[in-house]
Amino acid sequence: MWNSFPYDEWSETVTDFWTFGPANSTGTYIMTVLGCILMVASLIGWVWMEKQKLERQAAALRATGAFDQPAAPGPQATSSGD
Amino acid sequence: MEEGWPKSGHDSPDAFPGFCGLTAPWSSGMGPNMESNLTGHLSLVFFLAFLLFSWTTASIMSGALIERVRLSAFLLLGVVLGSVVWIMDAAWGWSSGGWLTTRYGFHDSIASLVVHGVAGAFTLGVLLNLGPRIGKYDVLGRARSFRPHNTHLTLMGLMLIFTGFYGFYAACLFIQSTVFPGWLNIYLSPTTLGAIAMVITIGFAGGFTGGWFASKGDPFWTLSGGLAGVISVSAGADVYHPSLAYLLSFSGGLLAVWVGGYIEKSLRVDDAVGAVAVHGFCGFYGVFLVGIFAGGYPTGINNIPVSFGGQLMGMLAFLPLAFLPGYILSWILKKLNLLRVPAEVELEGLDLAEFGQDFYPEFERVPEVILTPDGEEVDSAGILLEAYAATNGKPTTRVEA
Numbered sequence: 073m074w075n076s077f078p079y080d081e082w083s084e085t086v087t088d089f090w091t092f093g094p095a096n097s098t099g100t101y102i103m104t105v106l107g108c109i110l111m112v113a114s115l116i117g118w119v120w121m122e123k124q125k126l127e128r129q130a131a132a133l134r135a136t137g138a139f140d141q142p143a144a145p146g147p148q149a150t151s152s153g154d
Numbered sequence: 155m156e157e158g159w160p161k162s163g164h165d166s167p168d169a170f171p172g173f174c175g176l177t178a179p180w181s182s183g184m185g186p187n188m189e190s191n192l193t194g195h196l197s198l199v200f201f202l203a204f205l206l207f208s209w210t211t212a213s214i215m216s217g218a219l220i221e222r223v224r225l226s227a228f229l230l231l232g233v234v235l236g237s238v239v240w241i242m243d244a245a246w247g248w249s250s251g252g253w254l255t256t257r258y259g260f261h262d263s264i265a266s267l268v269v270h271g272v273a274g275a276f277t278l279g280v281l282l283n284l285g286p287r288i289g290k291y292d293v294l295g296r297a298r299s300f301r302p303h304n305t306h307l308t309l310m311g312l313m314l315i316f317t318g319f320y321g322f323y324a325a326c327l328f329i330q331s332t333v334f335p336g337w338l339n340i341y342l343s344p345t346t347l348g349a350i351a352m353v354i355t356i357g358f359a360g361g362f363t364g365g366w367f368a369s370k371g372d373p374f375w376t377l378s379g380g381l382a383g384v385i386s387v388s389a390g391a392d393v394y395h396p397s398l399a400y401l402l403s404f405s406g407g408l409l410a411v412w413v414g415g416y417i418e419k420s421l422r423v424d425d426a427v428g429a430v431a432v433h434g435f436c437g438f439y440g441v442f443l444v445g446i447f448a449g450g451y452p453t454g455i456n457n458i459p460v461s462f463g464g465q466l467m468g469m470l471a472f473l474p475l476a477f478l479p480g481y482i483l484s485w486i487l488k489k490l491n492l493l494r495v496p497a498e499v500e501l502e503g504l505d506l507a508e509f510g511q512d513f514y515p516e517f518e519r520v521p522e523v524i525l526t527p528d529g530e531e532v533d534s535a536g537i538l539l540e541a542y543a544a545t546n547g548k549p550t551t552r553v554e555a
Contacts (some may be wrong), residue, residue, distance in 0.1 A: 103475060115226075115229065115230065115233070118225075118226045119224075119226040119227075119230070122224055122225055122226045122508070123224075123226075123492065125507055125508065126224070126495050126496055126499055126507055126508075127496065129496075129497035129498075129499050129502075129506065129507035130497075130498040130499050130507075133498040133499070133502055134498055138184060138535060139501070139535050139536050139539050140531075140536055141499055
């Protein structure tokens with residue numbers, strides 16, 4: 073089965089497409105464009121994914137009550153016992 | 155007849171004179187070219203050197219923004235700084251064909267301004283929109299000191315930067331093996347490896363000394379002073395006498411500490427590692443010094459003499475080129491609520507939210523407490539959060555006690 077791959081016949085064409093040996097081949101341009109698209113998509117995906125993570129964590133932290141204002145904070149606070 | 159100043163009219167070797175030319179990612183000089191083994195490899199190394207410097211600009215910015223910036227926002231800012239701003243400024247003033255070089259003799263051989271100064275100015279623009287870390291300024295607007303959790307590792311990191319600087323300096327040179335002395339600076343003027351190795355070493359020494367005196371022995375600022383010293387003499391590292399480099403880097407170390415304090419305490423801009431002072435200020439300062447101490451030295455293939463006016467022209471060109479993109483992009487991200495992490499996450503520390511794990515499990519997490527006027531100790535988180543919300547993150551809001 074593997075021997076049926078027409079390597080001798082296609083080798084130069086395949087090499088031209090996938091490697092940067094021959095400059096300015098069609099494959100080079102296609103892969104460059106695909107790489108640019110992947111890069112931009114990754115950036116957008118990163119922004120979106122991080123936004124989800126941060127909002128989820130912030131909501132979880134608020135739910136614990138750890139950031140509730142304490143009863144007697146700051147210089148304006150007065151003691152209820154006075 | 156004596157040609158007037160600026161000395162224009164020289165042919166530029168760049169494809170697009172004064173714009174991107176050979177430094178553009180799409181330039182024929184940048185990509186791998188296997189048709190010729192030698193030139194192909196040289197071009198690829200040249201591309202990678204510029205890639206290294208683009209990462210350097212982003213890494214300079216990273217320290218200033220830590221502990222409150224979103225990772226994705228930093229990534230986007232880094233892309234613009236490293237892929238647009240840096241490439242543009244290198245094409246203008248760090249290229250044998252750049253318009254600042256060919257017309258004004260702009261001289262910044264080892265990248266004081268084109269890497270450090272530009273990254274610092276961009277960072278300042280971002281910091282103005284990002285705001286300080288929660289708790290950095292108290293209710294009266296006074297700066298609070300955030301101590302590193304491990305000063306040894308902080309200082310070791312700075313020393314690793316020093317080691318890397320030797321590679322950075324060498325990467326700023328070309329090799330022309332057939333002509334004595336064999337080494338050329340980025341403007342294709344002759345220099346030697348010994349000259350820059352000496353200046354960088356002496357620059358560290360002078361910077362340490364200045365930083366030590368100005369900070370009264372603070373370990374972080376002493377080592378940062380060394381960095382500031384080197385950056386202050388990098389622009390003229392190919393031409394300075396080492397003794398001159400010692401004096402100039404001493405002044406750079408001094409000034410970086412003072413400027414850092416001014417930015418933190420008077421401008422109330424929270425630059426977590428002093429990057430704007432060390433890289434930004436000293437980057438501009440280094441180019442300024444070349445105009446004074448290396449005036450008349452020929453720059454580039456057209457042998458345009460260095461002048462104070464030419465150096466000033468570079469400073470005036472690069473300040474808006476760097477500051478405005480940083481300010482505008484961070485302003486847009488801020489409006490989209492994509493610049494800064496939620497306040498709750500910032501107080502908890504970013505590691506858990508961003509990476510899902512505590513990076514310092516050996517340390518017990520002890521909540522910060524605040525002492526109220528009646529002597530009661532209360533958890534600081536709620537107070538800090540409310541104060542942050544009340545001032546909208548602006549450090550300049552003063553509240554009368």
